[in-house]
Amino acid sequence: MNRVLALILAGGRGERLSILAEARAKPAVIFGGKYRIIDFALSNCVNSGIFRVGIITQYRPRSLNHHIGIGRPWDLDRSTGGVSLMQPYIGRKASDWYKGTADAVYQNLFFVEESQADQVLILAGDHIYKMRYDDMLEFHRAHKADVTVGVVEVPLEETRRYGVLSLDEDDRIVEFQEKPLHPHSNLASMGIYVFSRECLVEALEEDARRRSGHDFGYDVIPTRIDRDRIFGYRFQGYWRDIGTIDAYWQANMDLLADLPDLNLYDPENIVRTQDQQRPPLKAGPHSRITRSVLSSGCIVNGYVHNSVLSPGVFVEEGATVVDSILFDDCHISGGVVVQRSILDKMVFVGSHSHLGWGEDYTPNQDEPEVLHSGITIVGKQARIPAGIRIGRNCIIGPMAREEDFPADYVPSGSSISPAASAAGLPHPE
Numbered sequence: 546m547n548r549v550l551a552l553i554l555a556g557g558r559g560e561r562l563s564i565l566a567e568a569r570a571k572p573a574v575i576f577g578g579k580y581r582i583i584d585f586a587l588s589n590c591v592n593s594g595i596f597r598v599g600i601i602t603q604y605r606p607r608s609l610n611h612h613i614g615i616g617r618p619w620d621l622d623r624s625t626g627g628v629s630l631m632q633p634y635i636g637r638k639a640s641d642w643y644k645g646t647a648d649a650v651y652q653n654l655f656f657v658e659e660s661q662a663d664q665v666l667i668l669a670g671d672h673i674y675k676m677r678y679d680d681m682l683e684f685h686r687a688h689k690a691d692v693t694v695g696v697v698e699v700p701l702e703e704t705r706r707y708g709v710l711s712l713d714e715d716d717r718i719v720e721f722q723e724k725p726l727h728p729h730s731n732l733a734s735m736g737i738y739v740f741s742r743e744c745l746v747e748a749l750e751e752d753a754r755r756r757s758g759h760d761f762g763y764d765v766i767p768t769r770i771d772r773d774r775i776f777g778y779r780f781q782g783y784w785r786d787i788g789t790i791d792a793y794w795q796a797n798m799d800l801l802a803d804l805p806d807l808n809l810y811d812p813e814n815i816v817r818t819q820d821q822q823r824p825p826l827k828a829g830p831h832s833r834i835t836r837s838v839l840s841s842g843c844i845v846n847g848y849v850h851n852s853v854l855s856p857g858v859f860v861e862e863g864a865t866v867v868d869s870i871l872f873d874d875c876h877i878s879g880g881v882v883v884q885r886s887i888l889d890k891m892v893f894v895g896s897h898s899h900l901g902w903g904e905d906y907t908p909n910q911d912e913p914e915v916l917h918s919g920i921t922i923v924g925k926q927a928r929i930p931a932g933i934r935i936g937r938n939c940i941i942g943p944m945a946r947e948e949d950f951p952a953d954y955v956p957s958g959s960s961i962s963p964a965a966s967a968a969g970l971p972h973p974e
Contacts, residue, residue: 549597549682550662551590552653554646554736555583555670556603556633561789563915564924564943565889570602571788572670573609575872575890577800577809578840578855580818581612582787583670587619587628588816593678595666597626599656601649603633603642618817631656645759651749657742665745667761669736673796674784675807675814681778682739691744691773694718694766695737697780706786707733708762710777718775721767723760732777734762735784744773783807791918794887797853797870801836821873823856831862847877855890869901878931886921889943895931902934907958909938916940916958927963 559571566574572583583600590598598621602609615621616628631653633642643649650657650667657665664685666678676695685693696710709728711720722728738761740748748765757764769775783806787793799805809816823842828834833848842857847864857874860866864881872890877883881894884901894900901921909916916922916938923929924943930950935941936957945963955961 548661548663549595549666549678550657550660550664551595551598551666551668551678552650552657553583553586553590553598553600553668553670554649555600555609556606556643556649557671558604559671559788561915562793563790563912563922564940565790565793565887565922568605568925568943569608570604570606573612574793575855576673576787576793577797578838578853579821580816581609582673583609583613584816584818585673585675586668586670587613587616587621589674589676589678590666590668591619591621591817592675592814593682595678596621596623597660597662599629599631599653600670601631601643601653603649606630606632612819614819618819620817629656645757645764646761647749647752647765648759650745651753651759654746654749657745662742665740665742667738667740671788672736672784672786673807674735674780674782675811675816676737676780676782676784677814678737681737681780684778685739685776688716688776689774690739690776691741692766692769692775693739693778694775695735695780696732696777697735697784698731699733701728701731704728704731704733706788708736708766709733712777716776716779718766718770718777721762721770723763723767732779734766735780736762736786738766739778744769790887790915790920790922794870794920798851798868800838800853801851821856829862832860847879861896872925885919885937886923888923889925889927891926892923892929893927894929895933895947897932898929899934900929901937903936903957905957906937907956909940909958909960911940911960913958 555572557571559566621628708723710732711730785796787796827844829846832845835850837852839854840856845860846862847860849866852869854871855873858871860877861879863879864877866883868885869883870887875892878896880897882899886900919937921939923941927945930947935955940960942962
C-alpha cells in the first residue's frame with residue numbers, strides 16, 4: 546500500500562443535520578457514543594495498510610482539527626507519510642475557497658504530485674461503514690482501471706439522494722446519473738473513488754477549465770465514462786450516508802440490534818478514535834439499562850432504553866431516556882423523560898421536564914424538510930427549565946437558557962432560540 550495516497554473530503558457543512566452541524570464540520574459530529582464520523586474513514590485507511598492520508602477541511606474545522614491532532618489514535622503520527630490537514634487559503638491566484646469536491650482536490654494537486662503515489666483513493670469523511678480499501682485497490686489494479694467507483698445497492702425509493710450507476714457484465718460503468726428523478730439502477734455511488742494519479746491530474750485540470758460545479762459525481766466522472774476505463778466495485782457491507790437527521794438517528798439505533806450489521810466489536814477491524822480517559826460506566830442501585838450503548842464516564846441512576854449515550858452523561862434517579870442520543874456530559878435531572886430526542890454536548894435538563902412529548906408530529910416551522918419524523922434536537926450547552934413539556938420536531942438552539950422559554954409548553958414543530966445576548970456569541974464547537 547506504500548504507493549497509495551488517501552484524500553478524505555471533510556469540509557462539508559451538513560445543513561440537513563441542523564444545529565448538530567451548525568458549529569462543527571459534519572465529519573466531526575459525534576456518532577455511536579464515543580466516535581466522530583470521520584473515525585470510520587480514517588480507521589478504514591489504517592486497517593487497509595494505508596498510512597499516507599490527507600484530510601481536506603473547510604467549514605468550521607476547529608473541532609475536527611482538534612480531534613485528529615497529529616493522528617496518534619490511528620497510528621498516523623509518522624515522520625514519513627502520516628496525516629496532513631489541508632485548509633483552503635486566500636492570497637494566491639491558484640487558491641480560493643473550495644467550489645466542489647473536485648475543486649477541493651484540484652487545489653491540493655501539489656500534495657498529490659509530491660506523494661508520487663500510483664493510486665489516489667478519494668473518500669467522503671461523512672459516511673458510516675467499515676471497508677477494506679485494499680480489496681478495492683486490488684480490483685482496480687486487476688481490471689487495469691483508470692478510475693474505480695465504490696458502489697452499493699440501495700432501496701430504489703432512496704436513489705434520488707445519490708449518484709446512480711449502471712454497470713455492464715464486466716462491472717464497467719456505462720452510465721452515471723447524479724441524484725436522478727427517474728433512476729435506471731439501484732446501484733449508488735459511495736463517494737469512494739480510486740484514480741490512477743495521471744488520470745486524476747488530467748481529469749481535474751480539464752474540469753478546472755470548464756464552467757461547472759466542480760464535483761466528482763456531477764461533473765468529473767460522467768465526462769470520463771466514454772474515454773477512460775471506469776469500473777464499479779460492488780460493496781456488500783453496511784454503509785450509511787447520514788446526511789439527514791433521520792438517517793443519523795437510525796444509524797445510531799442500528800447499533801442496538803442484537804447482531805448489528807455494523808460490527809464495532811471485531812478485534813481484527815477496529816474503529817479507532819481519541820480516548821477521553823474517562824472512568825468506567827457506573828450504574829446506580831435503582832438503575833435499569835436495556836438495549837443501549839453507554840460510554841465511559843456515564844453515571845446512570847435512572848432508566849435508559851434503546852439509546853446511545855456519549856461519555857460523561859449523568860442520568861439521575863427517576864429519569865427516563867428512551868429512543869434517544871445524548872452527547873458528552875449531558876445532565877438529565879430526576880423525573881425527566883427524554884424520548885426520541887438528540888441532545889448535543891453539555892445539555893442540562895431540569896427536573897420533571899419531558900422532551901419529545903405528545904403525538905403531534907407537526908414538522909418544524911423553520912426546517913420542515915429536516916425535522917418531520919418526531920425527533921426533537923437540543924443544541925450544545927442549552928439549559929431546559931424544570932417542569933416544561935417540549936413536543937416533537939422541535940429545535941432548542943445552542944446555549945438557550947431557562948428564560949428563553951416563554952411558557953411551560955413548547956408545541957411540536959417549534960424552535961427556541963437563545964436570547965440576543967447569547968445569540969451574539971459564537972457557538973462552541
